[in-house]
Amino acid sequence: xxxNLGSIRKYSGSTLIVGIFSCLLSSSxxxxxxxxxxxxxxxxxxxxxxxxxxxxxxxxxxxxKGMSIFQFLDFSAVNNFDAVDLTGxxxxxxxKVPSDEFIYSVKKRAxxxxxxxxxxxxxxxxxxxxxxxxxxxxxxxxxxIDVAVKLGAPVIRVFAGEIPAGYENxxxxxxxxxxxxxxxCADYGKLRGVLVGVQxxxxxxxxxxxxxxxxxxxxxxxxxxxxxxxKFLTTDPYVDIExxxxxxxxxxxxxxxxxxxxxxxxxxxxxxxxxxxxxxRGYLPIETLQIKGEPxxxxxxxxxxxxxxxxxxxxxxxxxxAEYNQ
Amino acid sequence: xxxxxxxxxxxxxxxKLEIVRAGxxxxxxxxxxxxxxxxxxxFAxxxxxxxxxxxxxMMDWAAEQGFDAVDLTAxxxxxxxVIPSDEYINDLKRHAxxxxxxxxxxxxxxxxxxxxxxxxxxxxxxxxxxIDVAVKLGAPVIRVFSGPIPAGYEDxxxxxxxxxxxxxxxCADYGKQRGVLVGVQxxxxxxxxxxxxIKLVKMVNSEWFGVIVDAGYFITPNPYVDIExxxxxxxxxxxxxxxxxxxxPIKSDLNRIMxxxxxxxxRGYLPLETLSPxxxxxxxxxxxxxxxxxxxxxxDPYTAVxxxxxxxxxxxxxxxxx
Numbered sequence: 001x002x003x004n005l006g007s008i009r010k011y012s013g014s015t016l017i018v019g020i021f022s023c024l025l026s027s028s029x030x031x032x033x034x035x036x037x038x039x040x041x042x043x044x045x046x047x048x049x050x051x052x053x054x055x056x057x058x059x060x061x062x063x064x065k066g067m068s069i070f071q072f073l074d075f076s077a078v079n080n081f082d083a084v085d086l087t088g089x090x091x092x093x094x095x096k097v098p099s100d101e102f103i104y105s106v107k108k109r110a111x112x113x114x115x116x117x118x119x120x121x122x123x124x125x126x127x128x129x130x131x132x133x134x135x136x137x138x139x140x141x142x143x144x145i146d147v148a149v150k151l152g153a154p155v156i157r158v159f160a161g162e163i164p165a166g167y168e169n170x171x172x173x174x175x176x177x178x179x180x181x182x183x184x185c186a187d188y189g190k191l192r193g194v195l196v197g198v199q200x201x202x203x204x205x206x207x208x209x210x211x212x213x214x215x216x217x218x219x220x221x222x223x224x225x226x227x228x229x230x231k232f233l234t235t236d237p238y239v240d241i242e243x244x245x246x247x248x249x250x251x252x253x254x255x256x257x258x259x260x261x262x263x264x265x266x267x268x269x270x271x272x273x274x275x276x277x278x279x280x281r282g283y284l285p286i287e288t289l290q291i292k293g294e295p296x297x298x299x300x301x302x303x304x305x306x307x308x309x310x311x312x313x314x315x316x317x318x319x320x321x322a323e324y325n326q
Numbered sequence: 327x328x329x330x331x332x333x334x335x336x337x338x339x340x341x342k343l344e345i346v347r348a349g350x351x352x353x354x355x356x357x358x359x360x361x362x363x364x365x366x367x368x369f370a371x372x373x374x375x376x377x378x379x380x381x382x383x384m385m386d387w388a389a390e391q392g393f394d395a396v397d398l399t400a401x402x403x404x405x406x407x408v409i410p411s412d413e414y415i416n417d418l419k420r421h422a423x424x425x426x427x428x429x430x431x432x433x434x435x436x437x438x439x440x441x442x443x444x445x446x447x448x449x450x451x452x453x454x455x456x457i458d459v460a461v462k463l464g465a466p467v468i469r470v471f472s473g474p475i476p477a478g479y480e481d482x483x484x485x486x487x488x489x490x491x492x493x494x495x496x497c498a499d500y501g502k503q504r505g506v507l508v509g510v511q512x513x514x515x516x517x518x519x520x521x522x523x524i525k526l527v528k529m530v531n532s533e534w535f536g537v538i539v540d541a542g543y544f545i546t547p548n549p550y551v552d553i554e555x556x557x558x559x560x561x562x563x564x565x566x567x568x569x570x571x572x573x574x575p576i577k578s579d580l581n582r583i584m585x586x587x588x589x590x591x592x593r594g595y596l597p598l599e600t601l602s603p604x605x606x607x608x609x610x611x612x613x614x615x616x617x618x619x620x621x622x623x624x625x626d627p628y629t630a631v632x633x634x635x636x637x638x639x640x641x642x643x644x645x646x647x648x
Contacts, residue, residue, distance in 0.1 A: 035424050039389030042426050077349035077593060082394075104505035108534070111466040111507065111561075112345050114352050114593030116428045150505055152464040154423040193416030193462055195423065222420070249423075281389065281426030 032215045034246030035224065041276040043320060045313065046083035046118040046285035047076045048252060049090050051305045054290060056090040070109055077113035079310055084115050085250075085285040086151065088122045088144050095122070097143050103150045118283040119197075119226075119250045120144065120153040126181040127161030127174050127204045134181045141185045141196070148194045155195040155250050157226045158185060160204035160214070174204060179217035186220035197226040197249040200240075202259070206233040208243035215247045229266060230254025230289075238270060245278035253286045255312055260289035268319035276323050284320075286312050343527060344558035345536070351588045352646065355638060356395035356430040356597035357388045358564060359402050361627045363602075366402040382421050391632055395428040397562075397597040398463065400456055401435065409455050415462045430595035431509075431562045432456065432465040433538075438493040439473030439486050439516045446493045453497045453508070460506045467507040467562050469538045470497060472516035472526065486516060491529035498532035509538040509561040512552075514571070518545040520555035527559050541583060542566025542601075550582055557590035564599045567634055572601035580637055584645035598638060600630040 049056060049072055058066030067075075069090055076084045086106070091098040110117055122144045124137035141158055148156045160178060167174055182198060189196040200211050211225050225247045232240035237257040253271075256262040275284070290303040359366060365379035379387075381402055388396050398418070403410045422429055434456045436449035453470055460468045472490055479486055494510060501508040510517065510526065517523045523537055537559040544552035549569040565583070568574040587596075602625035 037389075038386045038425060040392065042389075042392065044394070044426070074348040077347070077352075080349065080352060082354065100503075100505065104502070107466065107505050108507060111594070113347055113349065114354065114595075149461065149464075152461075152466055152505075154419065154464055190416065191412070193412065193419050193464075195420060282423070283426075 029213075029216050030219060032219050032223075032247065035248070037279050037281045039281060041279050041324065042281045043275065043284045043324070044082035044116075044118075044282070045316060045320075046085050046116075046283045047072075047079070047081045047309065047313075048085040048285040048287035049087045051286070051288045051309050053089075054303075055305070060090065060092050069106055073106070073109050073113055073115060075306075075309075076115055079313060081313070082116060083118040083283055083285070084110060085119045085121070085157075085283075086117060086153065087157075088120055088147070091147075095140055097147050100150060103147060107151050117151055117153045118285055119155045119157055120148050120151060121157030121199075121226075124158050125161035126159070126178040127164055127167075129164055129167065129174075129177075131177070134177065138181050138184045142188045145185070145188055145192050145194045145196075149192050153194070155197055155226075156189070157197050157199050157250065158182070159201055160198055162203045175214065175217060178204065179214060182214070182218045182223065183220060186218055186223035190220065190222040195222055195224060195249045196220075197224050199226040199228050199252065200231050200244070201228060202231040202233050206231075208232065208234075208240035211240075211244050212247065224249035226250045226252060228252040228254065229257055229271060230259055230287075232257070238267070238274060241271065242274045242278065245275065245280055248278075248280055248282070250282065251284045253284050253312075253316065255288055255308075260291050268315055269322060272319045272323035284316065286316055288312055342533070343531065343536075345560070347591050347593050349593060351591050352593045353584075353587060353596045353642060354394040354428075354430075354594070355635065355642070356397050356428075356595045357384075357391070357393045357631065357635075358397040358597040358599035359384055359399045360397075361598070361600045361631050363401075365627075370402050370404045370406065381418055385418075385422055385425055385427055387628075389425040389427055391635060393427065393635070395430040395595055395597070396422060397431045397433070397469075397595075398429060398465065399433045399469075400459070403459075407435070407452055409459060412462060415459060419463050429463055429465045430597055431467045431469055431538075432460050432463060433469030433511075436470050437473035438471070438490040439476055439479075441476055441479065441486075441489075443489070446489065450493050450496045454500045457497070457500055457504050457506045457508075461504050465506070467509050467536075467538075468501070469509050469511050469562065470494070471513055472510055474515040483516075483522075487526060487529060490516065491526060494526070494530045494535065495532060498530055498535035502532065502534040507534055507536060507561045508532075509536045511538040511540050511564065512543050512556070513540060514543040514545050520544065520546075520552035523552075523556050524559065536561035538562045538564060540564045540566070541578060542569055542571055542599075544569070550579070550586065553583065554586045554590060557586065557592055560590075560592055560594070562594065563596045565596050565638065567600055567630075573603050580641035581644060584641045588645055596638070596642075598631065598634055600627055600634055601625075 055067040059068045088094050186196045205211050225244050227244050227248045234240050257266050258264055288308040291301045362379055365377045368376045369378035369380050385396055400406050498508045512523045537556045539560045546552050569578045570576050
């Protein structure tokens with residue numbers, strides 16, 4: 001069928017034209033191809049620095065306290081992780097980009113400890129309706145893509161952002177401008193050789209469908225999902241994990257699929273079966289979380305990552321061994 | 327007294343070059359692209375005859391075989407020694423990542439034993455350019471050579487070492503500036519023994535410089551001793567089928583190598599490299615008890631690598647209980 005805009009206008013006026021164009025626009029959200037992976041399914045373990053959030057934050061402010069990023073690397077080596085995931089927040093001066101000297105000393109130390117760097121991540125909000133705010137965060141992501149290159153991190157984790165007040169019923173409007181910002185990041189990632197992954201963080205992205213819709217909108221070979229096993233806000237998060245795996249570029253494996261306050265532990269054998277069946281090859285960074293603050297009146301629960309991380313790692317390794325026989 | 331202090335500080339500076347690693351020894355297995363030299367070069371140089379392989383195909387194959395990483399020698403980048411496009415490098419990097427493969431290192435061809443300063447300067451420039459490629463690729467370390475002893479310089483090891491160290495220092499300084507470690511490989515050339523290799527490392531004297539331990543290229547009666555000696559300076563490896571060179575029928579004692587790694591606390595990659603028994607270093611062939619007139623089986627990396635990998639993984643399992 002050939003479109004003749006003149007004749008359409010004759011019959012229907014400009015409203016129809018707008019209608020047709022928005023139709024074309026929505027059908028232009030092409031499905032992104034799943035990542036093609038070769039070889040038998042295979043996973044390596046990594047430790048997400050955020051597990052030591054409070055200690056690393058304290059260490060940045062006062063060297064005599066908390067933990068330095070180098071001590072974090074030592075801890076990861078002593079506990080025999082394959083890699084580390086170095087969240088941007090724990091580089092002194094964040095969100096300013098760290099000095100080359102600092103980045104390289106971290107990269108060298110990780111290498112000498114036999115640790116790869118599985119990824120990095122930043123704080124951003126692409127759900128914000130203010131274009132200036134989003135543009136500022138695109139700049140932040142781009143600056144940290146440059147850091148990722150220097151660090152040798154193959155992928156950077158970004159957020160979607162919280163649904164802004166008053167936008168509860170405007171998902172598609174938010175999704176449209178969010179996808180545009182993410183596309184800018186992915187385009188820069190393509191230019192610099194760094195994959196960009198958006199994390200389902202229980203914010204704007206709560207379900208597998210929402211995540212895949214975003215992947216399709218961004219539609220870039222340099223864009224994918226950071227599968228957070230603890231932040232799908234659905235009744236059966238395992239189903240969402242399974243659905244998003246074809247687009248997974250990295251992971252955050254949590255202690256519970258229902259958030260840090262839940263007493264229900266992640267069913268690691270089930271999770272490993274799902275991951276293996278998907279053919280995923282890559283890192284499984286684990287992340288333990290401190291339970292602090294809201295919702296009150298639930299009290300803070302004492303948190304010691306030096307204890308909790310090795311426990312989760314042991315369980316994850318046992319589940320990997322059982323499922324993969326590796 | 328003054329002399330004593332001077333000696334003391336010198337020693338301290340040297341000790342600093344030994345890498346102190348935390349945790350227990352641990353190794354991951356990588357595949358050195360050089361094992362597939364022939365098909366990779368056939369493709370890179372556009373040769374019509376013979377089997378070809380792209381670096382992408384080599385990575386697919388490495389993933390299928392269960393390697394943790396790949397070591398991407400520069401020669402196999404189409405156009406080498408011309409610097410590849412960002413697009414090509416980025417695609418390689420993404421392809422590796424999506425296969426679950428890390429990139430354990432890269433390496434170039436250079437000759438810092440050459441007495442001609444211009445030739446050495448040109449090779450320093452080449453190493454620097456490829457350090458830039460390593461950054462883009464996410465390769466943490468670049469392998470360089472020392473070079474063969476030039477004719478007429480057989481008795482001038484120290485003289486060569488001096489100008490070689492200066493060139494290597496330039497590379498290491500640039501590596502420091504760009505965040506890439508530089509490692510020199512003991513290649514049975516200028517570097518035949520652990521002592522020679524360590525002497526050079528100390529002369530370069532940089533925290534961004536170390537040794538690519540070639541387990542098959544110490545030209546000594548007992549290479550295991552040399553391997554162990556250089557381990558504190560190891561920034562990467564090349565694990566070979568024989569510690570006595572490609573032409574030797576004596577297989578590497580992998581259990582012994584794993585024990586050395588355990589004892590020395592090395593944490594890092596063990597890239598494997600299989601070689602055609604008919605290629606390589608003449609020097610080496612003379613030192614080994616090999617009859618080259620024997621009918622050698624044709625070298626086929628598609629079978630040689632998996633066989634070697636299996637043995638390495640068995641030794642790894644035994645040593646590390648993995």
